[in-house]
Amino acid sequence: DTGVSQNPRHKITKRGQNVTFRCDPISEHNRLYWYRQTLGQGPEFLTYFQNEAQLEKSRLLSDRFSAERPKGSFSTLEIQRTEQGDSAMYLCASASGGSSYEQYFGPGTRLTVT
Amino acid sequence: KNQVEQSPQSLIILEGKNCTLQCNYTVSPFSNLRWYKQDTGRGPVSLTIMTFSENTKSNGRYTATLDADTKQSSLHITASQLSDSASYICVVRATNTGNQFYFGTGTSLTVIP
Numbered sequence: 663d664t665g666v667s668q669n670p671r672h673k674i675t676k677r678g679q680n681v682t683f684r685c686d687p688i689s690e691h692n693r694l695y696w697y698r699q700t701l702g703q704g705p706e707f708l709t710y711f712q713n714e715a716q717l718e719k720s721r722l723l724s725d726r727f728s729a730e731r732p733k734g735s736f737s738t739l740e741i742q743r744t745e746q747g748d749s750a751m752y753l754c755a756s757a758s759g760g761s762s763y764e765q766y767f768g769p770g771t772r773l774t775v776t
Numbered sequence: 777k778n779q780v781e782q783s784p785q786s787l788i789i790l791e792g793k794n795c796t797l798q799c800n801y802t803v804s805p806f807s808n809l810r811w812y813k814q815d816t817g818r819g820p821v822s823l824t825i826m827t828f829s830e831n832t833k834s835n836g837r838y839t840a841t842l843d844a845d846t847k848q849s850s851l852h853i854t855a856s857q858l859s860d861s862a863s864y865i866c867v868v869r870a871t872n873t874g875n876q877f878y879f880g881t882g883t884s885l886t887v888i889p
Contacts, residue, residue, distance in 0.1 A: 666819070695875070695877070697879075702881075702882075702884065703881050703882070704782075704865050704879040704880050704881040704882045705820070705865070705879050706879075707875055707877070707879075710875045717875075718875045751817075753819055753820075755819075764810065764822060764825060765867075765877060766822075767812075767819035767820045767821070768819050769818055769819045770817070770818065770819050772817065
């Protein structure tokens with residue numbers, strides 16, 4: 663499968679624990695996006711990478727959130743000291759550059775904080 | 777402010793019927809508009825993409841229209857099937873630098889037998 667993959671698909675954690683999600687984009691895509699989506703809402707932008715550089719972060723990305731893309735390939739999103747309000751679907755998308763690039767989404771990681 | 781609004785928020789239709797979903801946007805400068813289908817618990821999948829010069833585009837039973845003057849788009853689904861039950865999200869891309877994608881909140885479509 664050459665699409666965007668995300669791991670794990672589901673994560674249940676207790677409040678206060680740290681969690682880390684991984685996204686593997688389509689191999690030739692240099693742009694990578696993280697979104698958060700709650701039930702009944704559209705995806706909300708969290709952060710964006712071009713190659714290994716994190717170019718933009720949403721105000722939704724509090725100090726407890728950190729994202730990396732160390733070699734410009736896969737990316738990780740870490741949430742420290744999770745709160746119940748962090749329960750959501752976390753989506754990753756990748757895109758190539760150019761004037762007509764489109765985003766391809768992964769299947770998402772469903773986080774439940776108990 | 778760049779915004780994308782969709783209506784209705786939810787819709788229930790009988791199998792075999794047609795429906796139309798709406799998307800209004802204020803994103804500028806405009807690059808393209810895309811409709812995604814998102815099944816429950818899965819990532820969005822692209823249905824159509826439309827640029828400034830395109831008025832209509834079809835993908836099987838899905839037909840999207842774009843009026844760049846009024847900044848409105850619609851997604852028409854013909855002869856609905858149970859598998860069409862999903863959330864449909866309108867995404868507008870701007871030509872500014874950085875994060876360029878603006879998402880609507882989606883329309884939840886339920887097709888009942």
